[in-house]
Amino acid sequence: MNRDSGSFQGKRYIRGGRHHVRTIMFTSMMSEIQCHPKLKPMYERLVAAGKPTKVALIACMRKLLIMLNTMVKTNTYWHEKMA
Secondary structure, three states: OOOEEOOEEOOOOOOOOOHHHHHHHHHHHHHHHHHOOOHHHHHHHHHHOOOOHHHHHHHHHHHHHHHHHHHHHHOOOOOOOOO
16 A cells, blocks of 8 residues: 655555454564575565565565465465475
8 A cells, every 4th residue: 555645655555455364474474584495585685685674574475475376276285396
């Protein structure tokens, strides 16, 4: 969501959707960025590029959500080569 009015550009934030799912994803991502072989380098690359830590965290959450949605769609289980 953005807070824009006329020429004013406010800060963007996340709102709406499923609050409980967002909370669980955020909590799990805190440990994922420390040990996941694909998400940790992605997070570090985004932070090194100057992105705020929360923005990098949300980008990683979105990446994980896409992986999980693909698993549901293709009816597959988690394995390291997929990630």
